């Protein structure tokens with residue numbers, strides 16, 4: 001009996017897993033119940049034998065490798081386009097054997113498989129792809145990361161680190177620690193818009209994404225480093241902030257260049273790895289300096305017991321190392337994603353004036369005076385604001401999907417995938433498919449509201465209630481989900497809320513191909529929003 005996974009024919013690289021239709025039916029009959037593992041399927045050997053015999057021929061291993069070499073068909077493709085191309089060719093599940101230092105992966109497009117992988121991920125889920133960060137941290141000459149590799153670690157060491165930082169970053173009661181600093185940055189953004197927009201057209205310049213980036217940077221820095229860099233307005237030439245900004249993206253790039261594409265970096269220091277390590281060194285130095293400065297401030301002016309004034313102060317109370325490692329992990333994970341998410345939210349709201357007005361009415365009911373600040377209390381009852389953000393992230397999903405090491409032997413789409421396999425959960429195409437969301441390209445925040453509200457303008461029911469939630473998980477799933485989720489959501493809520501209270505927002509240009517997708521999405525059009533002051 002050959003299983004999907006352990007059968008190998010010399011020269012094989014991508015296993016085509018699509019079945020003939022007759023087999024599909026036969027196989028479905030035998031498919032294991034939800035979350036079943038291979039052992040449950042042992043009695044069905046003959047079905048798997050049949051499936052194996054009749055599967056379509058393989059591609060050559062070297063063809064795949066060639067695809068990534070100079071002139072190859074994959075070389076210039078983003079991860080998203082690469083996955084999409086493979087989906088067209090190989091179907092909803094395919095195996096991507098590792099080449100040169102990379103482990104084998106299984107690529108998934110079926111939501112039932114996503115659910116199985118997540119539900120069986122275990123208490124210490126591993127997210128492959130950040131090997132380069134671990135390698136860098138393990139090999140730092142000063143041994144700074146000897147005790148912990150932070151949230152880029154795996155297994156029990158990851159869990160220990162996450163366990164101590166979770167309460168600081170995720171407990172709702174700590175939101176007050178970052179609400180005011182985030183709001184201050186946010187109000188700078190409103191001023192910045194007034195300064196840079198064209199006095200006649202009221203449009204912001206083509207490179208407005210840079211300002212959104214600076215908003216995201218100032219926001220995460222004020223939380224992670226307890227420092228207002230003011231890159232947005234007051235200190236646009238701040239050299240250290242620019243260094244951080246520039247090198248933070250290197251982390252994301254590394255996940256693809258060093259974590260997914262073939263790379264020899266563990267054997268010889270490739271130029272890509274050298275660039276990455278230099279970025280990591282620079283980020284470490286700047287972060288270290290700011291955390292030490294915060295420590296000095298605290299020593300001079302200690303807060304009373306139970307009266308911490310910032311996230312960094314709380315992290316410093318755990319210990320200095322945790323504060324530094326967490327600050328770097330926040331900075332690297334936050335900026336690019338938050339900027340793309342904000343751009344997506346603004347594009348959706350600008351192109352849907354009726355929804356924008358509905359949101360404005362909700363905001364004005366809670367905060368009639370536009371100079372009034374948001375508070376933890378008055379933010380509790382803003383369901384339409386949250387629905388607008390959720391819907392924008394459905395239309396423009398931020399990440400290509402997610403990655404998990406399978407936590408058990410699993411039968412995925414009828415194939416045996418052993419425990420420990422790297423599963424690329426390629427989910428970003430599904431939220432835009434009519435099979436899952438009626439009228440998928442329309443911005444309908446009502447989908448995410450209570451039943452009675454979930455009817456579109458022409459009366460069609462559009463409720464997202466019965467949609468499998470594993471299709472749309474912008475912040476991931478389970479114990480490994482985004483640790484910055486509360487900060488990210490608050491930042492988006494404040495930004496959208498403040499902009500809609502201050503301006504009528506328009507976007508009078510094409511939104512065709514508004515985003516390009518790599519590991520995460522990035523705006524690909526000039527973001528020339530028009531901001532008209534409200535009375």
Ligand code: HEM
Nearest residue numbers: 151330333334338341474475476477480481482483484488
């Ligand atoms: C809209 C903005 C954001 C989105 C959509 C987002 C999404 C995600 C996703 C999908 C993951 C992987 C989760 C999983 O594996 O299940 C993740 C992880 C993470 N995010 Fe975010 N994120 C955002 C903003 C932020 C911010 C602002 C911070 C920091 C303040 C942050 C810090 C992190 C960290 C440190 C991890 C790794 C967690 C771990 O492995 O334990 N993210 N994020």
